[in-house]
Amino acid sequence: MKIKENDFGVLSNGKKVKIWTLSAGDLKLSLSSYGAAWTSLIVPSRNGIKDDILLGYSGLDGYLNNGPYIGVTVGRFANRIKDASFEIMGMRHALNANDGVNSLHSGPRGFDKLLWKSEAYEENEGVYVRFELDSPDGDCGFPGQMKAVVNYGLTKSNEVICDYQAKVDKPCPINLTNHAYFNLAGEGNGNILNHDVVLYSSSYVQVDKTGIPTGNIVPVDGTIFDFRKRRKIFLGGSFLKPFRGYDHCFAVDGERGKLRPCAEVHEEDTGRSMAVFTSQPGVQFYTGNFLKNAAGKHGSVYGKHSGFCLETQHYPDTPNQKGFPSCTAAPGKDYHEKAVFKFDVG
Ligand code: BGC
Numbered sequence: 001m002k003i004k005e006n007d008f009g010v011l012s013n014g015k016k017v018k019i020w021t022l023s024a025g026d027l028k029l030s031l032s033s034y035g036a037a038w039t040s041l042i043v044p045s046r047n048g049i050k051d052d053i054l055l056g057y058s059g060l061d062g063y064l065n066n067g068p069y070i071g072v073t074v075g076r077f078a079n080r081i082k083d084a085s086f087e088i089m090g091m092r093h094a095l096n097a098n099d100g101v102n103s104l105h106s107g108p109r110g111f112d113k114l115l116w117k118s119e120a121y122e123e124n125e126g127v128y129v130r131f132e133l134d135s136p137d138g139d140c141g142f143p144g145q146m147k148a149v150v151n152y153g154l155t156k157s158n159e160v161i162c163d164y165q166a167k168v169d170k171p172c173p174i175n176l177t178n179h180a181y182f183n184l185a186g187e188g189n190g191n192i193l194n195h196d197v198v199l200y201s202s203s204y205v206q207v208d209k210t211g212i213p214t215g216n217i218v219p220v221d222g223t224i225f226d227f228r229k230r231r232k233i234f235l236g237g238s239f240l241k242p243f244r245g246y247d248h249c250f251a252v253d254g255e256r257g258k259l260r261p262c263a264e265v266h267e268e269d270t271g272r273s274m275a276v277f278t279s280q281p282g283v284q285f286y287t288g289n290f291l292k293n294a295a296g297k298h299g300s301v302y303g304k305h306s307g308f309c310l311e312t313q314h315y316p317d318t319p320n321q322k323g324f325p326s327c328t329a330a331p332g333k334d335y336h337e338k339a340v341f342k343f344d345v346g
Pocket of ligand 1: 067068069079104211247290311
């Protein structure tokens with residue numbers, strides 16, 4: 001196992017951005033301290049060809065202008081909050097709208113656009129980077145001070161480990177996730193529509209045309225949302241039209257709070273497979289519908305569907321939905337969620 005630290009660049013305020021590269025098993029993962037972002041993940045194919053399976057940019061500049069949130073850690077609240085506002089303890093809190101009248105990924109300046117403190121370490125069977133952020137009271141409109149600690153790592157068994165923790169000094173809804181875009185054929189290598197997908201979800205979070213939950217968790221049975229048996233990503237059907245593809249939160253089967261199977265994705269030509277596990281109630285399956293000729297790594301151009309995201313998370317708009325599993329952290333009640341992405345070739 002190996003840990004490497006390099007300079008990624010300098011921000012306009014003079015602060016240095018680090019890039020960490022972790023090697024373990026057959027994988028190599030690079031992480032930037034700006035946005036606590038996953039910048040590359042090298043995975044061998046069935047024939048031993050090592051490709052970078054993460055969409056991203058060649059340098060720091062790309063991450064400073066990262067409209068599609070490629071690779072970043074999203075917080076305090078990933079996904080949408082209706083009317084960019086919510087009430088907690090009898091107080092209404094206004095966030096900044098950046099998706100029509102709603103807020104997406106906490107508004108125009110979420111955790112993805114901040115420099116995180118970072119430090120690498122080795123533990124048991126893996127190598128990790130610990131990212132830390134202090135978010136002041138009122139940051140992006142959220143109540144109370146928050147300290148976020150996110151650990152990303154690689155194990156000898158070809159797993160990417162994600163551990164999300166937060167402490168608050170006032171009750172606040174928290175939803176931390178990573179926004180990696182995967183293409184198991186290699187970034188820049190066509191679209192992801194030929195990937196085979198399994199989602200361990202018997203139901204999904206029904207949303208209106210703007211992606212805001214109606215409050216109903218609906219069975220996938222007999223619908224285009226049924227991925228319980230391995231199948232290709234089929235984008236036909238009027239249901240997906242307003243979203244240009246999948247952009248939906250699936251309710252992960254099994255006991256919430258426990259790490260359990262969430263998804264499997266397989267790419268036939270390269271033989272690469274990824275299995276995802278999460279402790280969170282849901283996963284946003286997003287098929288890169290709004291990618292529009294983004295200038296990616298090494299001259300790659302990312303168009304619609306050139307990557308997919310599996311953002312393990314709490315359901316969208318949880319702060320306004322009494323019926324959804326709570327994601328409110330409070331003094332003495334820390335936030336702690338985990339996800340694992342395990343890779344296999346065969
Ligand atoms: C959202 C999409 C959005 C994308 C990039 C995803 O998490 O669900 O609607 O376009 O992030 O911001």
